[in-house]
Amino acid sequence: MSDVKFSEDHEWIRIEGDSGVVGLTNYAQEQLGDIVFVELPDVGKQLAKGDEAAVIESVKAASELYAIVGGEVTEVNESLSDDPAQVNSDPMGGGWFFKFKIGDASELDGLMDENAYKAFTASLE
């Protein structure tokens, strides 16, 4: 069973047991435009909620991905270094950023489900 949640910072987290996989939403990649570089955290890094976890460079500008939930990074999507455009073409699939062991599951409270996130982005238009 997997469960996907969304944050107001336009990140998604797919919860797989005690692990989470994170990435940017389709809305975020559309706003950022063509992504040309992603800097990922080192495996083993301890992230606290709100820490800067990754840097995303689009043709336009640099932006950051913040940890929406704390935990230890267990795996990163190495394929983004050669093909960062996967974040644009497949943001919730091949464009995933990293996997981590969830530190405190209570930090997941307050994240949105897909319908709530759709309503949230619609309100931003």
Add this chain to the structure above:
Amino acid sequence: MTESEGELQRTPLYDLHRESGAKFAPFAGYEMPVQYPTGILSEHHHTRSAAGLFDVSHMGQVTLTGADAAAGLEALMPIDVIDLAVGRQRYALFTNPRGGILDDLMVTNLGDRLFVVVNAACKSADIAHLQSSLPDDCALEVLVDRALLALQGPAAASVLGRLAPETATQAFMAAAEVEIEGVGCLVSRSGYSGEDGYEISIPAEASEAIARRLLAEDEVAPIGLGARDSLRLEAGLCLYGTDLDEDTTPVEAGLVWALSKARRADGARPGGYPGDEVILGQLADGAARRRVGLKPEGRAPVRGGAELVDDTGRPVGSVTSGGFGPTVGGPVAMGYVETAFAKEGTALNALVRGKAQAMQVTRLPFVKPNYYRG
């Protein structure tokens, strides 16, 4: 500088941009299209492979008339305007008494008048500067009712040639009054992308029809300011306010090629412009810092503002423009360094988010220009 959002102006092509799905952003007091639905990368590649249509109507268009107009304009810049031939255009710089650059601009001799195009962010200051400096018998008119389009790319000449055949053989930096779709336009073979192409000054009321006519050609796509920036950066061209400012001289900026021979120490009319002593001194002795091309190693873009340090960690300059070069296929940048570090091949580090990123001083431009020389 940039005005607050409530006061943003729009160009005559605003509705067309909106219809084309543009994303807008404030730029120099105007609500300008940054990109269209296909995105900056695709717009950039399209301009280098076919033709892109840019709305640059936010720029200032001014005419100067009167017997002393050329001499009056010359007194403000280290450029030869008096001997600029009829039908020719020249890149020029307004300087201040310190030799710094007030703006970069284009001057065209149309025979009965000079036509001047200045940057949007500088236009009110430039106009005030001209009004207070030009001789009394020189009349200045600000052409507020004209749009300016740039058609850039290897297909630009064949596209415009279909509408105005005489433009196809027009030489680089030549300008002519041409009829397009029955409308009198001013066409120069120039631009700011490093590609062959034209800038077309059009009466505002006719500009949308002509833009639509150009966009109807298969090769032509609308291009926003995002790709305009990546194209000019790859072409090694400066953006005023970013790579050039009032504290930067033309010699420091590597714009010595633009300083006319007639205005140099051994020329026919040496000096006689603001900052002439500083600029002539630097032409003779060199400047303490120089603009250089910078190639970051790896894939991470290095943006304007990043500090440059030598191998001991000592600051030696900074990046002014940087980003991803779509045609280069990797990051590209330019910036200023102490002259001792300006040699091609010099290794430097840029500080990006607190980490050192290796850079190499490199020759500009990153992409070979594709200008039409006839």
